[in-house]
Amino acid sequence: MTAAPDHTPTFAALTPMERLDKATPILMVPVLVVLGFLAIGSTSSWLTLTVSGLAMGMMIFIMASGLTLVFGLMDVINFGHGAFISVGAFVGVSVLVALSGWTGAASLMLNLAAILLAVIAAMSVTAVLGWGFERVIVRPVYGAHLKQILVTVGGLIVIEQLIHVVWGPSEIYINRPEMLQGAVTFAGAAIEKYRLLAVAVGLVLFVAMRLVLRRTKIGLIVRAGVENGEMVRALGYRLSLVFIGVFVAGSALAGLGGVMWGLYQEVITAGMGERMMILVFIVVIIGGLGSVEGAFIGALMVGLLQNYIAFLEPKLALISNIGLMTAILMWRPQGMLPVVKAK
DSSP: OOOOOOOOOOGGGSOHHHHHHHHHHHHHHHHHHHHHHHHHOOHHHHHHHHHHHHHHHHHHHHHHHHHHHHHHHHOOOOTTHHHHHHHHHHHHHHHHHHTHHHHTSSOHHHHHHHHHHHHHHHHHHHHHHHHHHIIIIIGGGTTOHHHHHHHHHHHHHHHHHHHHHHHOSSOEEOOOOGGGSSEEEETTEEEEHHHHHHHHHHHHHHHHHHHHHHHSHHHHHHHHHHHOHHHHHHTTOOHHHHHHHHHHHHHHHHHHHHHHHHHHHTEEOTTHHHHHHHHHHHHHHHHOTTOHHHHHHHHHHHHHHHHHHHHHOGGGHHHHHHHHHHHHHHHOTTOSSOOOOOO
């Protein structure tokens, strides 16, 4: 038995108004970049802030991509996602410390190999943690949003305390691998090497997720489950197994995001994931629940806007993302690229 074919209209088949409505969210990132250039004026400052904003947005997308699928497919409000970010950061940094000979070497290949091993370890641990979290904490409260909030926040607190037990309560300061320290100069702008790596990782993940969701059978089942879970069950697929797989994958992506964000900030704490959940939920909401493309656009907008506003008017930086979410939801209450569920 195969999944039902995708009957989503192609862009060419849409009316002019439907094309404009679909294209508008995609154009918002380049429009924001242009407005940033006009507001900042200096090409070098604008380029530095733009790359920094893109890097920040890519890392937020990495952390949000798994949650948006969990939210869209499973209808689960999982505040425990922040704990997976923190655990991933601590596991990854522990591996990097153990491979200090590689991270301190003047070899880009050894530096990248150390980061790759740290990422694999972090994703493996958070995937297992996510599997246990789903079975013990989330599964009993499917369909009950208030209970989900309460028990996942409780799970977040417990895991944070376990981090204190294993790694201690103090902040841990880290250095980036030798060849990823410093910056390169381009058009008069100083661009940090690590931010270029973060942009590349985010782009690769986005392309990979689109290919999996749109070109593979499991991706088709996941998308169909987001839009019409009852139909998928009627076709004979065990959607519960898909739920578990998506939850585990989302947890692993949180671990990846934790490693990347820890290296970006060069300091990790048990509460770092909890603090990042504000930005993650903003991205998931403005992107449209269940929409990877919407989360990608939303994350880039959040990263760019925060960097531009912090440069132009630092006092407004703390509320810029809340203002962005308010504006987007007033314009499109379902998010920029929502997944339309069957009624």
